[in-house]
Amino acid sequence: MDDNPVVIIGAGPAGLAAGYELISRNICPVILERAGIVGGIARTESYRDFFFDIGGHRFFTKNEEINRLWEELLGDDFIRVNRLSRIFYRGKYFNYPLRPANALFNLGPVESLLIFVSYCRARLSPSPEENSFEEWIINRFGERLYRTFFKTYTEKVWGIPCSEIRADWAAQRIKGLSLLVAVSNALFGGQQSKSLIEQFFYPKFGPGMMWESFMDRIVAGNGEVRLNSEVSSIHHDTTMITAVEYSDGNTTGKLAPGHCVSSLPISRLVKLFTPQPPAEILSAANQLSYRAFIIVVLIIDISSLFPDQWLYVHSPKVKVGRIQNFKNWSSFMVPDQSKTSIGMEYFCNENDQTWNMQDNELVETATREMVELGLGEKTQVIDSYVVRQSHAYPVYDSEYKKNLQVIRNYLENFSNLQTIGRSGMHRYNNMDHSMQTGILAAKNCSGENHDLWAVNEEKDYLEEDRGVREVPAVPEKVLIGAFARMDKLAFASAVGITCGLLVLGATLWIISRGGDVLNSHLRLLAQYFIGYTVTVKGGFIAFGYSFFWGFLFAWLFAYLRNLFLAIYIYNIKRKAELLSLKDFFDNF
Amino acid sequence: METDKNNDQVLPEERLFSGVLLLNAKVVGLTLGVIFGLGIFVATNWLVIKGGERVGPHLILLSQYFIGYKVTFWGSLIGAAYGFALGTICGALMGWIYNKIAIFRQ
Numbered sequence: 269m270d271d272n273p274v275v276i277i278g279a280g281p282a283g284l285a286a287g288y289e290l291i292s293r294n295i296c297p298v299i300l301e302r303a304g305i306v307g308g309i310a311r312t313e314s315y316r317d318f319f320f321d322i323g324g325h326r327f328f329t330k331n332e333e334i335n336r337l338w339e340e341l342l343g344d345d346f347i348r349v350n351r352l353s354r355i356f357y358r359g360k361y362f363n364y365p366l367r368p369a370n371a372l373f374n375l376g377p378v379e380s381l382l383i384f385v386s387y388c389r390a391r392l393s394p395s396p397e398e399n400s401f402e403e404w405i406i407n408r409f410g411e412r413l414y415r416t417f418f419k420t421y422t423e424k425v426w427g428i429p430c431s432e433i434r435a436d437w438a439a440q441r442i443k444g445l446s447l448l449v450a451v452s453n454a455l456f457g458g459q460q461s462k463s464l465i466e467q468f469f470y471p472k473f474g475p476g477m478m479w480e481s482f483m484d485r486i487v488a489g490n491g492e493v494r495l496n497s498e499v500s501s502i503h504h505d506t507t508m509i510t511a512v513e514y515s516d517g518n519t520t521g522k523l524a525p526g527h528c529v530s531s532l533p534i535s536r537l538v539k540l541f542t543p544q545p546p547a548e549i550l551s552a553a554n555q556l557s558y559r560a561f562i563i564v565v566l567i568i569d570i571s572s573l574f575p576d577q578w579l580y581v582h583s584p585k586v587k588v589g590r591i592q593n594f595k596n597w598s599s600f601m602v603p604d605q606s607k608t609s610i611g612m613e614y615f616c617n618e619n620d621q622t623w624n625m626q627d628n629e630l631v632e633t634a635t636r637e638m639v640e641l642g643l644g645e646k647t648q649v650i651d652s653y654v655v656r657q658s659h660a661y662p663v664y665d666s667e668y669k670k671n672l673q674v675i676r677n678y679l680e681n682f683s684n685l686q687t688i689g690r691s692g693m694h695r696y697n698n699m700d701h702s703m704q705t706g707i708l709a710a711k712n713c714s715g716e717n718h719d720l721w722a723v724n725e726e727k728d729y730l731e732e733d734r735g736v737r738e739v740p741a742v743p744e745k746v747l748i749g750a751f752a753r754m755d756k757l758a759f760a761s762a763v764g765i766t767c768g769l770l771v772l773g774a775t776l777w778i779i780s781r782g783g784d785v786l787n788s789h790l791r792l793l794a795q796y797f798i799g800y801t802v803t804v805k806g807g808f809i810a811f812g813y814s815f816f817w818g819f820l821f822a823w824l825f826a827y828l829r830n831l832f833l834a835i836y837i838y839n840i841k842r843k844a845e846l847l848s849l850k851d852f853f854d855n856f
Numbered sequence: 857m858e859t860d861k862n863n864d865q866v867l868p869e870e871r872l873f874s875g876v877l878l879l880n881a882k883v884v885g886l887t888l889g890v891i892f893g894l895g896i897f898v899a900t901n902w903l904v905i906k907g908g909e910r911v912g913p914h915l916i917l918l919s920q921y922f923i924g925y926k927v928t929f930w931g932s933l934i935g936a937a938y939g940f941a942l943g944t945i946c947g948a949l950m951g952w953i954y955n956k957i958a959i960f961r962q
Contacts, residue, residue, distance in 0.1 A: 286919075446864075655863075691866035703952060748875050749875070749877070751875075752875035752876055752877040752878075753875065753876055753877060754876075754877045755876050755877070755954070755957065755961060757957065757960040757961065758954045758955075758958040758961060759954050761953065761954075761957050762949075762950045762951070762953035762954035762957065763950060765949075765950075765953055766946050766949050766950045766953070769949070770946060774921065777920075780922060781920070788920070789917050789920075
């Protein structure tokens with residue numbers, strides 16, 4: 269082993285991707301992982317040969333490098349899954365994004381009408397203030413739809429009223445789509461094929477399979493993955509991390525890193541520093557918070573419960589926020605196809621009432637709620653298992669940006685330290701984003717210079733599930749040209765003048781040819797243009813008539829063209845907003 | 857088609873709604889020319905194929921304007937050429953007038 273190895277703290281997707289990248293560069297890292305298995309919050313746990321994923325992790329990325337890596341590591345064990353995930357509300361399944369026929373059928377005509385009226389009211393008379401998430405959503409979807417489909421679930425996830433969640437956070441999470449991009453996609457299609465929006469990849473035995481494969485490759489390349497090794501302190505001088513101390517429960521170890529790459533929650537990282545950082549850094553770290561969640565796995569003696577991979581549970585009567593059905597992710601997740609394993613997910617804070625419930629109480633609650641939701645019977649539950657996951661979701665409260673910046677500024681003093689991953693950067697990175705930060709950190713260790721904080725911030729890193737690309741298919745100039753407003757008066761005048769000149773020209777042409785001009789067939793125009801004759805005077809009369817009718821029809825044409833175009837653009841924008849909200853749900 | 861020049865400071869979304877469409881007179885002319893030409897070509901040959909005692913007694917009236925035009929296949933080619941020329945002139949004129957007025961109104 270190198271005297272000053274690259275020490276990676278955490279064997280989650282980010283840490284393992286970093287390790288793998290280092291191996292490919294002939295650098296042998298040491299990875300320290302507190303848990304007994306790899307994968308971090310994307311690990312796969314098992315119980316009696318039932319596999320379950322902590323939170324459900326779809327494998328989808330726009331990043332070709334990551335995609336190739338996944339496929340290279342798993343090959344045929346990487347299966348394609350047809351996605352089905354719906355909202356479960358009042359005992360019925362609602363498609364998301366909402367489809368009018370499905371919503372109408374499930375909600376009934378009266379409730380649907382009320383939602384529609386509420387939506388119209390919000391659109392016609394939006395609240396001038398948009399300070400909270402509640403106001404932000406109501407302004408876009410109406411109060412009734414908000415209360416039906418947004419309020420309960422969001423409050424379950426975050427544990428605070430929607431009125432206390434800042435609107436700019438919502439706007440950031442939903443990442444408003446450029447109207448030009450939406451229009452371009454509607455006209456020319458998105459970069460990602462539809463199939464990829466409705467499908468995702470998944471390892472046969474859950475994400476853990478992927479992480480184990482990473483670990484095997486790292487070990488085969490002479491890297492080390494030390495499981496059950498919890499970092500106890502990080503020593504530093506003013507500019508460098510000088511040592512990382514860890515313990516496996518029985519023995520302790522100390523490494524002097526050449527580079528240190530940490531995927532520890534950033535708030536925990538600074539608390540492990542020896543000597544301790546200044547008080548303001550610790551104070552900022554204490555103010556960064558994370559949501560935790562508990563997954564109660566119920567093994568049910570029934571072959572099929574519902575066809576979805578997961579359900580969002582919007583009912584305020586139950587605490588469960590989401591229900592995973594693992595065998596619908598991959599049939600290999602259950603050892604016996606006559607059984608079903610579901611994961612009842614409870615969002616909570618570490619050490620709150622839910623977190624501190626005993627396992628048997630949690631199982632009892634989950635079973636009762638499953639019965640209340642009408643998904644199964646208590647007697648069908650034959651076994652259960654509980655997993656608690658702390659630091660699952662970084663909380664974007666009103667102060668987090670400021671606190672995070674304080675810590676970042678402090679950590680920038682240490683030239684051989686990089687933070688990666690979701691918790692490591694206190695950022696809502698998905699798996700691919702996290703892995704990308706790891707890969708870039710590894711590249712930095714070998715002399716390159718990448719800005720890890722740019723990942724998942726720039727447009728290229730946004731997720732696909734809004735079903736759209738972020739770059740228009742055609743240049744903006746062309747789009748703007750195609751959708752620009754037609755000047756009604758100008759168009760009407762132009763058509764009117766042209767029509768008038770055409771008829772005037774036709775009349776003069778006939779007159780100039782001589783002969784029995786008055787009996788020319790052109791005289792039939794008098795049936796419409798009263799007073800018209802095939803004479804010079806008649807030609808000017810026809811000019812007037814033609815101008816009038818040409819003007820009228822052309823004005824109407826231009827008016828309707830502008831109107832329908834505006835309606836078309838409005839619909840595209842609404843649809844894009846709905847699709848972006850799908851992503852919003854998917855990430856919790 | 858092209859739009860008027862806009863201030864680069866304006867957001868694309870705003871430009872999408874605030875821009876006024878300007879027509880490319882040549883393109884409009886050529887489009888209308890092709891439509892007119894094709895229209896006469898098809899209409900003539902339709903009657904030619906239908907046949908009958910008197911082929912195209914009404915369409916032949918076009919010959920009052922399009923010298924040399926007949927309701928025959930060769931006539932359809934001559935009519936198409938006339939139609940194309942007339943359509944092109946009308947379209948280009950329409951586009952030119954539209955642009956002049958639209959720019960003036962801004």
